[in-house]
Amino acid sequence: MLNRRKFLHLSALSFPVFSIKNSLHNDDTQTKPIVVSTWDSGKPVNTEAWKTLAAKGRAVDAVEAGARYMEGTLNCCVGLGGYPDRDGIVTLDACIMDEHANCGSVGAIERIKHPVSVARKIMESTPHVMLVGEGAQKFALENGFELASKDLSADARKEYDQWLIKSNYHPEINIENKKQNGPYAPNFFDDGSPNHDTMGLVALDSSGNMSGAVTTSGMAFKIHGRVGDSPIIGAGLFVDNEVGAATSSGVGEEVMRICGTHVVVEMMRQGYSPEIACRKAIERIIKRDREKAKTLQVGFLALNKKGIYGAYAIQKGFVFSVKSNTEERIIPSKYFFG
Numbered sequence: 001m002l003n004r005r006k007f008l009h010l011s012a013l014s015f016p017v018f019s020i021k022n023s024l025h026n027d028d029t030q031t032k033p034i035v036v037s038t039w040d041s042g043k044p045v046n047t048e049a050w051k052t053l054a055a056k057g058r059a060v061d062a063v064e065a066g067a068r069y070m071e072g073t074l075n076c077c078v079g080l081g082g083y084p085d086r087d088g089i090v091t092l093d094a095c096i097m098d099e100h101a102n103c104g105s106v107g108a109i110e111r112i113k114h115p116v117s118v119a120r121k122i123m124e125s126t127p128h129v130m131l132v133g134e135g136a137q138k139f140a141l142e143n144g145f146e147l148a149s150k151d152l153s154a155d156a157r158k159e160y161d162q163w164l165i166k167s168n169y170h171p172e173i174n175i176e177n178k179k180q181n182g183p184y185a186p187n188f189f190d191d192g193s194p195n196h197d198t199m200g201l202v203a204l205d206s207s208g209n210m211s212g213a214v215t216t217s218g219m220a221f222k223i224h225g226r227v228g229d230s231p232i233i234g235a236g237l238f239v240d241n242e243v244g245a246a247t248s249s250g251v252g253e254e255v256m257r258i259c260g261t262h263v264v265v266e267m268m269r270q271g272y273s274p275e276i277a278c279r280k281a282i283e284r285i286i287k288r289d290r291e292k293a294k295t296l297q298v299g300f301l302a303l304n305k306k307g308i309y310g311a312y313a314i315q316k317g318f319v320f321s322v323k324s325n326t327e328e329r330i331i332p333s334k335y336f337f338g
């Protein structure tokens with residue numbers, strides 16, 4: 001039986017949870033349509049997705065269009081213009097998930113410009129969720145996708161040649177200040193600003209349905225065949241049309257170890273706001289290995305069924321882009337260390 005002392009203790013413990021839940025449940029506002037994307041580079045991605053959302057289209061079409069925009073920007077780090085693996089080969093990961101929990105995914109695909117659309121084709125025309133490597137490329141070619149050149153972009157060639165001098169594999173993704181964090185951290189421009197290789201976006205359409213997509217060239221100079229969190233459903237992306245959707249960026253291995261975006265969505269199901277849900281997933285990563293977590297970056301971004309968004313990261317520097325009928329802006333994420 002619960003004695004009074006235990007009862008008081010339990011109610012004190014549950015108070016913050018109760019108030020967070022209430023703050024979500026008492027909020028009757030509904031923002032739709034809305035799209036949120038990782039990073040400041042998400043701004044034009046949102047603009048592209050918005051064309052579909054503003055025309056009362058489906059969220060799944062909007063997120064595919066947003067991801068395709070980024071993949072098509074070949075002077076950028078997402079898609080075929082991205083940094084190669086340590087063998088000098090660009091391998092791409094992508095996924096998409098719709099309001100019915102249909103999902104499609106490609107891992108380590110080579111020489112295909114729009115992996116997100118290959119993922120969608122897998123989702124819609126096969127009984128499978130994920131194809132990888134040569135099989136994914138074969139499937140893409142059989143379905144009308146073109147084989148692109150294997151040449152690296154000028155920027156990727158320059159960075160790869162530079163990296164080859166030491167061939168020091170020291171993954172530190174998206175930490176804000178390169179100089180603070182060791183001799184060589186890939187994914188930074190010369191001025192030290194983060195050069196993101198991943199684009200994740202989630203959207204709520206005017207019918208109240210949610211979808212998400214992620215596309216990436218993955219971690220720069222990775223071991224050939226390495227696949228990160230981005231194409232893994234429940235790690236880099238998760239959508240539950242009853243609750244909300246989440247995506248991630250940062251060191252994929254850490255996200256995969258906790259099934260990060262699935263954790264975020266399940267936290268939202270329990271009533272937590274998107275920001276607190278993201279924070280809880282970040283805390284789970286930090287709890288596993290606090291010292292290691294200090295050396296790396298992971299950021300989660302979430303949107304709930306009411307169109308309320310939130311993000312949380314391990315370190316300072318993660319930002320996200322929002323577009324709705326009432327706002328269009330880039331917002332710095334809250335973070336744990338700093």
Ligand code: SD4
Binds near residue numbers: 216219227248249252
């Ligand atoms: C990965 N999560 O492959 C990706 C990398 C990333 O910005 O997010 N970079 O692990």
